[in-house]
Amino acid sequence: MALNLVMLGPPAAGKGTQAKTVARERGIPHISTGDMLREAVQAGTPVGRAAKALMEAGSLVSDDVMIEIVRERLDRPDTRDGFVLDGFPRTVAQATALDGLIRPRAPLIVIEIIVPAEALVARACGRRTCRDCGTITTAANAACPACGGPLVQRRDDCEEVVRERLRVYERDTRPLVDYYRRRPTFQPVDGDQSPDAVGVAIRHAIETALEAPALTGRRT
Ligand code: AMP
Numbered sequence: 001m002a003l004n005l006v007m008l009g010p011p012a013a014g015k016g017t018q019a020k021t022v023a024r025e026r027g028i029p030h031i032s033t034g035d036m037l038r039e040a041v042q043a044g045t046p047v048g049r050a051a052k053a054l055m056e057a058g059s060l061v062s063d064d065v066m067i068e069i070v071r072e073r074l075d076r077p078d079t080r081d082g083f084v085l086d087g088f089p090r091t092v093a094q095a096t097a098l099d100g101l102i103r104p105r106a107p108l109i110v111i112e113i114i115v116p117a118e119a120l121v122a123r124a125c126g127r128r129t130c131r132d133c134g135t136i137t138t139a140a141n142a143a144c145p146a147c148g149g150p151l152v153q154r155r156d157d158c159e160e161v162v163r164e165r166l167r168v169y170e171r172d173t174r175p176l177v178d179y180y181r182r183r184p185t186f187q188p189v190d191g192d193q194s195p196d197a198v199g200v201a202i203r204h205a206i207e208t209a210l211e212a213p214a215l216t217g218r219r220t
Contacts (some may be wrong), residue, residue, distance in 0.1 A: 001215065002106045003028060003082035005206070006089070006098075008176060011165045012157075013191045017136055018202055019086035021159035028082040031073055033066060033090075035134075052102065055157055058164035060090060060172060067097040074101055082106075085209030089174045095180070109209040110180045111202055113191035117166055124162040128153055184212035 003026055009017045016032060023030035037055060040048030047069070052059045060066075070088050073079070089095040104110060115123075126139045132149030144151060156165065180186045187205035189200050209215070 001210065002080070002086075003206070003210075004102055004106055004108050005082065005084045006110045007084060007113065008110055008173075009088045009191060010120055010173075011115040011162060012120045012127060012167045013115045014195060014198055015086050015113060017195055018198060019084045021060055021199055022095070022206070023084040026082065026084075028084060029078050030084050030086060031070070031079075031088070033069060033085075033087040035087075036069060036073070037061060044140065049146075056161070058156055058161040058168060059167060063091055063093045063097070066090070066094055070094075070098065071101055083112065088203055089176060092179055095176050107183075107215060108180075109185045109206060109215075110183065110187070111205050111209075112177055112188045113198065113202075114184070114188055115191040116158075119192060120164050120166060121159060124157050124165075125159050127157050129169075157179055184207045185215065 001143045003022075005019075007019045007022075008014050016034075019032065020030050037048070037051045041052045041055070042048070048067060050065070054061050059149065061199065066088060070085070073085065086096075089098050095205045098108070128137055128139050128141070128151035129135070130137070130144035130147060131152050133144060135144050135146040137145055137151065137153075139153075143149065143153065150188075157163070187209050189201045189205050
């Protein structure tokens with residue numbers, strides 16, 4: 001069965017790292033709207049030019065733009081067996097639109113990664129990304145542990161912007177937990193443990209969700 005997965009959680013909760021692993025293991029695309037926007041900024045496209053200042057301030061890009069980006073991406077044939085969405089939806093309007101977009105497909109599985117706020121600030125400010133291969137690591141490493149490439153800090157990973165991103169998360173994205181909570185395919189996971197342990201918990205949560213009546217056709 002297709003795995004249509006949403007990875008929900010605050011900035012620096014580990015969504016990206018975990019989403020990439022699940023996508024690789026399942027052979028389905030990892031769709032990070034943050035990565036897509038950063039590529040658009042780099043390429044200087046109209047979307048990138050509009051998004052740049054908002055991203056640097058830790059604000060959200062408009063729902064209309066984001067929904068259109070994701071609609072186009074989910075139209076591509078490589079999503080037929082599923083996808084892992086990372087960073088989308090971030091508002092109830094985006095979540096409602098996503099439900100409409102995937103209606104003919106298997107139901108969404110939603111994993112919420114839970115991490116306390118103070119741990120998130122420390123993580124985000126110490127986070128580094130490999131310029132060459134995109135691996136996410138910590139400032140404790142001098143070079144990328146995967147390929148030896150140079151490490152860079154995302155412009156929105158400094159403390160002031162991280163705190164603003166957390167405020168935006170609480171205000172705009174936290175309501176999504178209520179939006180999804182009652183679905184049998186919603187699974188919270190403790191993200192305040194080692195990445196490997198979080199990975200194990202996520203695999204377990206996915207299997208539990210795939211067994212949910214909404215996916216197996218069983219009645220509750
Ligand atoms: P991320 O890499 O997911 O933390 O996203 C980085 C930034 O891109 C966010 O702080 C927002 O400015 C923007 N962004 C990414 N995804 C979305 C979305 N679904 N809705 C609005 N803005 C987004």
